Structures are given as C-alpha cells and as structure tokens.
Amino acid sequence: MKSEVTNRRAGKPHTSMFLRMLMRAAVLRRGRAASALLAMVVAAAVATAMLNLYVDVQAKLRKEFRNYGANVVMVAKGDQALPADAIDKINAILAGHGLAVPFAYVVARTSNGQSIVVSGTNFEPVRKLDSWWSVTSWPANPQDALVGVRAAALVGPQGTPFDLSFQGRIMHINPTGILRTGADEDSRIYLSSQDFESWTGVKPSTIEIASSGSSEEVSSLIRQLSQAVPVVEVHPIRQIMEGEAHVLGKTRATLAAATGLIIATAALCVLSTLIGWVFDRRRDFAIMKALGASEGLISGFFAAEAAALGAVGAIVGFGIGIGVAAWIGRVNFHAPVVPRFNVLPVVFVGSIAVALVSAVLPIFLLRRVQPAMILRGE
Amino acid sequence: MFGCLVFESFRRQKRRKILAGVAITLGVGVATAMIAVATDIGDKISRELRNYGANLIVTPQEDTLDVQIGGVDLKPPSDGAYLNEADLPKIKGMFWRNNIVGFSPMLPVNVRVGGDTGAKNLTLLGTYFSKRLTFGRESFSTGVRSTHPWWKVQGAWPDDNSFDVLIGESLAAKLGSKAGDEIEIAGQPHRVVGILSTGGPEDNQIVAPLALAQHFLGKPGAVRRVYVSALTKPEDAFARRDPQTLRGAEYDRWYCSPYAASIAFQLQEAIPHSHAEQIRQIAQNEGTVLSRIKGLMLLVTLAALFASALAVSAAMATAIFERRKEVGLMKALGAGNISVAALFFAEALLLALIGGIIGFAGGALLARQIGRSIFDSQISIEPVLFPVILAIAVIVTFAGSAMAIRRAVKFDPVYALRGEA
Numbered sequence: 015m016k017s018e019v020t021n022r023r024a025g026k027p028h029t030s031m032f033l034r035m036l037m038r039a040a041v042l043r044r045g046r047a048a049s050a051l052l053a054m055v056v057a058a059a060v061a062t063a064m065l066n067l068y069v070d071v072q073a074k075l076r077k078e079f080r081n082y083g084a085n086v087v088m089v090a091k092g093d094q095a096l097p098a099d100a101i102d103k104i105n106a107i108l109a110g111h112g113l114a115v116p117f118a119y120v121v122a123r124t125s126n127g128q129s130i131v132v133s134g135t136n137f138e139p140v141r142k143l144d145s146w147w148s149v150t151s152w153p154a155n156p157q158d159a160l161v162g163v164r165a166a167a168l169v170g171p172q173g174t175p176f177d178l179s180f181q182g183r184i185m186h187i188n189p190t191g192i193l194r195t196g197a198d199e200d201s202r203i204y205l206s207s208q209d210f211e212s213w214t215g216v217k218p219s220t221i222e223i224a225s226s227g228s229s230e231e232v233s234s235l236i237r238q239l240s241q242a243v244p245v246v247e248v249h250p251i252r253q254i255m256e257g258e259a260h261v262l263g264k265t266r267a268t269l270a271a272a273t274g275l276i277i278a279t280a281a282l283c284v285l286s287t288l289i290g291w292v293f294d295r296r297r298d299f300a301i302m303k304a305l306g307a308s309e310g311l312i313s314g315f316f317a318a319e320a321a322a323l324g325a326v327g328a329i330v331g332f333g334i335g336i337g338v339a340a341w342i343g344r345v346n347f348h349a350p351v352v353p354r355f356n357v358l359p360v361v362f363v364g365s366i367a368v369a370l371v372s373a374v375l376p377i378f379l380l381r382r383v384q385p386a387m388i389l390r391g392e
Numbered sequence: 393m394f395g396c397l398v399f400e401s402f403r404r405q406k407r408r409k410i411l412a413g414v415a416i417t418l419g420v421g422v423a424t425a426m427i428a429v430a431t432d433i434g435d436k437i438s439r440e441l442r443n444y445g446a447n448l449i450v451t452p453q454e455d456t457l458d459v460q461i462g463g464v465d466l467k468p469p470s471d472g473a474y475l476n477e478a479d480l481p482k483i484k485g486m487f488w489r490n491n492i493v494g495f496s497p498m499l500p501v502n503v504r505v506g507g508d509t510g511a512k513n514l515t516l517l518g519t520y521f522s523k524r525l526t527f528g529r530e531s532f533s534t535g536v537r538s539t540h541p542w543w544k545v546q547g548a549w550p551d552d553n554s555f556d557v558l559i560g561e562s563l564a565a566k567l568g569s570k571a572g573d574e575i576e577i578a579g580q581p582h583r584v585v586g587i588l589s590t591g592g593p594e595d596n597q598i599v600a601p602l603a604l605a606q607h608f609l610g611k612p613g614a615v616r617r618v619y620v621s622a623l624t625k626p627e628d629a630f631a632r633r634d635p636q637t638l639r640g641a642e643y644d645r646w647y648c649s650p651y652a653a654s655i656a657f658q659l660q661e662a663i664p665h666s667h668a669e670q671i672r673q674i675a676q677n678e679g680t681v682l683s684r685i686k687g688l689m690l691l692v693t694l695a696a697l698f699a700s701a702l703a704v705s706a707a708m709a710t711a712i713f714e715r716r717k718e719v720g721l722m723k724a725l726g727a728g729n730i731s732v733a734a735l736f737f738a739e740a741l742l743l744a745l746i747g748g749i750i751g752f753a754g755g756a757l758l759a760r761q762i763g764r765s766i767f768d769s770q771i772s773i774e775p776v777l778f779p780v781i782l783a784i785a786v787i788v789t790f791a792g793s794a795m796a797i798r799r800a801v802k803f804d805p806v807y808a809l810r811g812e813a
Binding site: 056078082131148168261264271289 | 689
C-alpha cells in the first residue's frame, strides 16, 4: 500500500502537487481570485472590442462613403458606343461588391429649338447609386421622364407633357418627377434606357461604377476593367476617392489613439488588481519558502497562476468584447461589426503578458524579504 | 485629530498613496482627453470633409441651360448670363463668412488652340488659383487650391495675374505638350506652367487665370458660376423649411444656423442677380458620414470612461484592502465604523482631487497632442469640463472605494490584529 503511494509520487512528483496548489488557490480564495479574473475579463473585453472596431471601421465607413456615389467612371473612347456586353463583364468583375450604371447621352431639341441634354439610364440602380438625388416621384411607366429642375423651367413648368426631337424623330415625354441635385443633372432630362434606345438608337457611352473597396482594390478593379473592355477609358473619380481617403485616414488615426489609451488604461487596471492580489498572498509565499521551495519554483507557481488567469480572462473577454463590438456596430452603423479572429492571438498574448508582469513584479520585491518577517506579520 | 490622521496617512504611506494617485491621474487623464476629442471631432471631421470640394454653387439667376456632356460644352459661345466678378468679395461680408472655407469662380470659354494647321476647338476654363482679394479691411486668398484639393499639378501653379496656363492630363497627352512648353491659344502664345490632373472633365481642358478667360470671351468681369466650400451643419427637418413661410424668431433661427440651405440663401443676398444651390452629392452626404463618426467616437469615449472608472476603482480597492490591520487597530482603540469610513473617504476625496487636477491638465495636453498630430490643429478643451471631470473623478473614486471600505470596516479587529487576514 505504502509503496504504491511512493511509486505514484515518484512517477509524477511535482506536476500533480503543482496543479493541486493552483486549483486550491483558486477555489479557497474565490473572492479575490474572482475579482482578479473580473478585471482580466473586462480588460480583455475592452481591448477586443476596440481592436475589432479599429480593424472593422474602415469597411463600415466605406459603406457610408459609397453614398457619395460612383468612384470609378468608364467612358467610351472617341464617339463610339460601349460594347454591348460591357455591363455584363463589369458586373462579373464586380461580383456583387459594387454597382455599375450605364448612361447614354444625346442633345435633343425642344419644340422651340432649344438644345437640351437627354440621358437614358436604368432608374432602379441610379436610385441606389445616386442616393442624394432629390426626386419628387420616380418614373414607373414607359415614356415617363425625370426632368432636372432647370430643364423643367424651360420645357414644362407645370408638369405638362412636351415633345422633344432628335434627328427628326419626335418623342412625346411625360414628366413625372422633378430632379434636384445642384449639379449638371439639373439641366438634363432622364429617360429609361428602353425608351431612350427605341427613340434615338444611341447606346450607352458612360458607365458609372461604385466600388466598395480600399484604394488598392479600386486600382486593381480599374486594371481588370480596362483589360476586360479594351475600347474604353477607365479612370477613378479623384474628388471622391481622395476625399474619402482623407476622412477615413483621420478617423482611423483618432480611433487608433483612442484604442491605445483605452488598452493602456485596461492594462493598468489589471496590473493594479493583480499586484494587489499577489501582495495579499505574501504569507503563502513565505510558507512555501519556509518549507523549502526554491525561488524558481515559487516564481513559477505564481507565474503559472497568473498565466492561467490571463488565458481564461482573455478567452472569456474576447467573447464579451466581440459582443460589445457587434452592439456598437449595430447602434452606430446599423450593421454588426464582423468578429475578427485575428485579434484573438493579440489579446491572448497581451493578456498573459500583462498578467505575468503583474505577478512577477511583486514576487521580485518579496524575494528580498525574509519569510520569517512576513509570517510574523511585518 | 481627524486632519492629523489623514495627514500622517499620506506622509507615512507614500508608496501606496502614489500608486492609487497615479491610477486616478491616468484614468482622469484618459477620460479628459477622450471627452475633449469626442466633443471636438465633429468640427475636425467637417473640416476634413471639405476635401470633397465645394458644397454650394452660385449661378446667374436668368441662366440658360447647360448643354454639357462629359464636361464638353456644346452650347454656342457667348450664350447665357453672367455674374459680376466684382461682387464676389462680398461673400466674405456675409453673416456666416467665417464658415466659408473658400470659393472659386469658373468661366468656361471655347477657344481655338494650335497654329494654322491642325487647330482645335477646346474648352478653356478660367478660374482663381490662389487669388488675393480684399473685402473691407480684410485680406484673404481663395481659389481652386482650397476648394478643389484633389486637383494635382505637375510643374507649377500659374500666377493669378499672369497669362500662363495649365493643361489637363489627357489633353496634354493628346497634344504631346509638357510643362514649360508654349501653346498657341487664339493666335497668341501662352506658357504652359504645369500639367493638371483632376480625374474629372478638366483633364481634357485648358485651365487659365480668370482674367485670361474673360479676355478671350471679350467680357471683362464675367463669371459663369462660383463654387463655394462652406462648413455647414447637417440638414434636419427645420433646415428644409422654406424661409418664405417662416416668421419672426423662427426665421432668425433658420437664418442664423449654418445650414447649407441658409448659407445658400445668404449667398443669393450677397451676390446680386444670382441663384445659389447646394450641391446635393456633397452637402447631403456630409451629415451621414459626420453623424456616424461622431457616434463612433461617443461610444468609444464611453468605453474609455468605463475602462478608466474601472482602473480607478481597482486601484482604490487594492489600496484599502491592504490596510485592514490599521482598521483593526483603530477599531480596537474604540473607533466606530463611521469614523473609520470617514477617514477612508476623506483620503479618497483628497486623492481624487489631486489626481483629478493633475489628470485634467495631462488629459488636456494629451488632447492637444492628438489634435496637433492627427488634424494639424488645436483641440481646445472647454473650461466648463473641469468641474465636471473633477466631480466624476470624486464619484468614481468613492464608488471604487465603497465596497472595499465596507469590507474593511466589517472585518473583525481580532483577526486583523492576529494577522489572519
């Protein structure tokens, strides 16, 4: 019987005792261990949420910036029309990460001989692309047209139907909506592409594309597009691209500064809690030392304890932090922030590192003190 | 006696007091910096949003239709009405003049470019690059360099009083000209000082000082339209009201709010025979982007406040927990729970005030540093924040100490003195 126990102990001399000490320390001092763990969890959660937001904010804001409309424009070279399959090719390249809308333009004449620009397009995607267009009512029936506010003053101030002629062919137009943008569109008339083509026979010459990618993705999109459709000029709309880059850069920099400050504060919180926790247990330290444990073993014990705390805290905190980030995304951007699992290793390693530092620091200070002094309560 | 106890506690336990004080200082500093940044971020971002260019356009009142496709003007020359260049400095005399970041007049004219052989009809756009103007005693410079920040020039920008021109990128490639060349416009040679790249229709145009375009048109002082870049307040339901239907105080409130619509209204008043309109693509989207970024920073600031509150309470709890023996001694000597708690709270108050003051100063410096390094401008902190932050610091410190003090006071003095903590 006795030899069995001795054998068993000889088999794994330290590990089981080590583990048991770790477990008992956690169970017996539930209150303090729980408060240390709580600090750890909260810090990891805050760090996770902030890092997640920082990584994801670009994608979220890009979506908002797409309200500014197209950032790439494709124009046929010279006076040619675009190839008929151009729009399908573009949609294949975009693969759902953007919107492409074709526009065709002619200069028509009103009944009293005034020149006016008429454009043919698809209203459904235009409504999505140019969300800032202020329109009284969108056309739904054939021959319905959207008339720019300045054009309307000229052709049909009271919304009465009027005729336009292009190369001798007359088109009867029914103005359903007034368009107001404050730009060139105000002096144009917009028709659906079916009406436009059957009237003028002119095919689209311009495609406006809104791509919701980073600037590198947009430049690679431009390369792909000019390869796929060779007879066109593709160029980025610099006004939109650069404005976006500026605002995005500043926002990210501010958020980075905030993230740094918040993570530093959270680390400070963990540090002060854990230092207190370890100091509080200086009697354990003294007893272990008095019983003959080496300094390395004791440091190892406290370090293992801190590392375990850091690991558990990091994982629980990561889960909570993801939830917080998703909530912030929902409240502010009306779309949850996607969990970024590449943040996990950073949070994990960071938590354990902070925990180790805060455990080893007090041990380092206590090492110089005689165990007898501590046990006497001095 | 009470004051003496507090004083001695600070004198004899410097290490602990410094640790707790540092935690409070850092927490308050971070909170102050974040609040300052969050309150100022709207201003800063709306200034950054001006990188999108002008958000208002002024055109002549009796304007004829633009017949323009892809930036090519198809209208017969000398058609249409014009604004008067001499009226433009009046923009700086408006109520919201300080919100005007800049303005650029534009005058497109059709010109013949090149020698006798292979002459081409091209559009020449006259504008201000960075023109010095004076209104009253105020002198300012304005032009496309402030309203169209995405315009990039290879070479140099022309002087506004010279006869030099810029050539658009695509046009330069077609003509084979580069910076430093001469180009013949309407029979006169002009120096090309730079190649302009805008990503817009100007890439196919010649851009020249406004006076030169007026000379080609033969109408001195003529301006076709003016682009105005103004700092505006996001539009709300009140902004969309028609000023004609507003009465008295409501009209004053509408007029004195920097809405795009009311600035457009004032532009119309400032420039005779004009019509001002917001460029909806730019003006309408600013509000959404701005509110998203402001909302984000608000939530992040809440996270920062939460984290610093937690750090402060953790530090206080630790500091008090270590002093159970003292509590035991005091109670053994006959101190009541209330006087022990009062001592701890007095200490916490003192720590919070000292940490709060230093933290506020540090946070203000931090905010200023963030403003300078990110936005190249100051983030000023409202003095009214000082008492608020100090009050928050005291409340958080008290809240953080309360639990620990309760536990310390409840602890049996016998155990504490025997060292069985």
